[in-house]
Amino acid sequence: xxxxxxxxxGRTSAPVARERLQVLLAHERALTGGADLAAVLKQEILEVIxxxxxxxxxxxxxxxxxxxxxSTLEIDIEMPDAxxxxxxxxxxxxxxxxxxxxxx
Amino acid sequence: MSNVVVVTSGKGGVGKTTSSASLGASLARAGSKxxxxxxxxxxxxxxxVMGAERRVVFDLVNVVQGDAKLPQALIRDxxxxxxxxxxxxxxxDKDALTExxxxxVIDELRESFDxxxxxxPAGIEKGATMAMRFADTAVVVTNPEVSSxxxxxxxIGMLDSKTCRAERGERLEKQLLLTRxxxxxxxxxxxxxxxxxxxxxxxxxxxxxxxxPDVLTASNVGCPITxxxxxxxxxxxxxxxxxxxxxETVPLTTPRQxxxxxxxxxxxxxxxx
Numbered sequence: 001x002x003x004x005x006x007x008x009x010g011r012t013s014a015p016v017a018r019e020r021l022q023v024l025l026a027h028e029r030a031l032t033g034g035a036d037l038a039a040v041l042k043q044e045i046l047e048v049i050x051x052x053x054x055x056x057x058x059x060x061x062x063x064x065x066x067x068x069x070x071s072t073l074e075i076d077i078e079m080p081d082a083x084x085x086x087x088x089x090x091x092x093x094x095x096x097x098x099x100x101x102x103x104x
Numbered sequence: 105m106s107n108v109v110v111v112t113s114g115k116g117g118v119g120k121t122t123s124s125a126s127l128g129a130s131l132a133r134a135g136s137k138x139x140x141x142x143x144x145x146x147x148x149x150x151x152x153v154m155g156a157e158r159r160v161v162f163d164l165v166n167v168v169q170g171d172a173k174l175p176q177a178l179i180r181d182x183x184x185x186x187x188x189x190x191x192x193x194x195x196x197d198k199d200a201l202t203e204x205x206x207x208x209v210i211d212e213l214r215e216s217f218d219x220x221x222x223x224x225p226a227g228i229e230k231g232a233t234m235a236m237r238f239a240d241t242a243v244v245v246t247n248p249e250v251s252s253x254x255x256x257x258x259x260i261g262m263l264d265s266k267t268c269r270a271e272r273g274e275r276l277e278k279q280l281l282l283t284r285x286x287x288x289x290x291x292x293x294x295x296x297x298x299x300x301x302x303x304x305x306x307x308x309x310x311x312x313x314x315x316x317p318d319v320l321t322a323s324n325v326g327c328p329i330t331x332x333x334x335x336x337x338x339x340x341x342x343x344x345x346x347x348x349x350x351x352e353t354v355p356l357t358t359p360r361q362x363x364x365x366x367x368x369x370x371x372x373x374x375x376x377x
Contacts, residue, residue: 012293017250018300025257025304032261 045075055079106214109221109349110239111281112263114255116226118247119283122319122329124223125153126339127243129328130346132187136218139178141190143235144225145200148192154181155326156189165193168205174212183331188217198231210238228262236267241349242278243310248285248296253304256280260307279310281345286315309356311345313338 042062049055059078065071111124121144128140142150145165151157156179162172167190174190181187190213193200213220224235236242242263246256260278269276282298289295302309313319318336322329330339330346344354 014290014293014296014300017296018304021250021253021304024254028254028257029261032258 041073049077053079054082106218106220107241107349108210108214108239109219109241109243110224110236110263111221111243111245112224112232112236112259113245113252114226114228114232114259115247115252118245118252119313119319120226120245121149121153121223122323123243123245123281123283123313123342124150124221125328126330126342127346127349128219128221129181129184129187129330130343131219131221131349132181132184133330133343134346134350135186136350137186137216138219138221139188139190139213139217140221140223141213141235142192142223143201143231144223145192145196145198145231146194147225148194150189150223151179151191152326153323154189154328156181156191157326160191163191163193164209165196165200167209168201170205174209183327198225198229198234201230201234203234203237206234207238228258232259233262233266236263238268239263239276240269242276243281243349244278244305244307245281245283246301246305247283248290248298248301253296253301256305260305278307279348280305280307281310281313283313284315285312310348311341312356313341313345 041064042060045062046055046057046060049060050057055077061074061076063072063074063076065074109127111120111127113120121142124140128138132138140150140154141164142148143164144150148163151160159179162177164177166172167174167177177190179189179191181189190209210220222235222239225231244256244259244263246252263276263278264270267276280302282301285298286295290297298309298312314337316336316338318333319329319338322332325332329336330342333339334343344356347354
């Protein structure tokens with residue numbers, strides 16, 4: 001065994017296994033972590049927008065791209081025309097705000 | 105206060121069932137009331153490893169679906185009266201498990217057992233997610249081998265996102281049980297070392313079980329190794345791991361290559377056994 005050891009020294013396989021795993025898992029963790037992050041962002045962004053504007057949840061797209069230097073978060077929301085021309089929801093909010101100011 | 109432990113790995117064949125049975129028996133021998141639950145619906149094996157394969161009448165799916173009461177399905181171990189087994193169904197598939205049903209069974213088990221050991225199936229599908237869903241603690245069984253370590257990493261990610269504890273923002277303790285380890289090969293650079301695996305997976309170490317022929321002997325006869333051959337190195341390592349699960353501080357003895365005598369070396373491992 002010791003003679004065999006002498007010849008194979010410096011070419012052992014375990015360090016190769018460790019390095020391959022470290023590279024692979026760094027990549028895979030970023031992928032799965034990123035997918036979850038995009039889902040969480042989408043959910044929370046939707047909630048905020050839905051509080052003010054009636055939107056169709058299927059017409060919202062949240063995309064997270066990870067680059068080496070810069071990552072981009074792309075949010076694409078399709079809004080009905082009625083939402084911006086003063087729907088009932090924002091108007092009611094304005095009244096509540098005025099009412100609370102008056103109370104003070 | 106009972107403790108729900110999931111024994112999981114992602115990859116198959118790394119020793120989940122062997123470890124579930126051995127840890128369960130160790131905990132029971134230490135005096136706790138223990139139940140080991142097989143979640144591998146369709147491919148049950150815990151009954152065989154624990155030597156209860158001829159005593160299965162009802163199973164987990166029957167209880168989940170309300171066709172049998174829990175006490176009817178529980179099988180009490182013949183060697184240890186405070187050790188029980190809840191077998192999986194052999195004829196159904198994993199979709200027969202519902203989250204609501206499994207949660208109810210776990211709650212009921214909590215009333216009468218200190219330890220509920222959930223033996224997870226391999227993979228990341230329903231059976232595996234149901235086994236980990238209600239866990240308080242996870243034992244991640246890993247072999248020092250690339251595919252096993254990769255799959256364990258994936259499972260650790262799921263434990264952090266898909267369990268009830270994770271969703272409630274609570275801590276779920278995850279510990280590594282390194283099995284089929286060969287310190288000699290690791291020293292020669294032929295196998296990743298304990299340190300290598302710990303560095304990659306970044307979870308605390310519960311124990312190291314050396315590769316040993318005694319483990320197969322125990323499963324051949326259907327008895328957890330901690331009961332069948334308590335003096336063996338593997339059984340002692342499982343006992344130590346069980347004590348760490350119970351919160352004891354047990355120093356980790358670095359496994360060394362088992363010394364073989366001259367005759368054993370001459371005739372190989374089998375002569376030594």
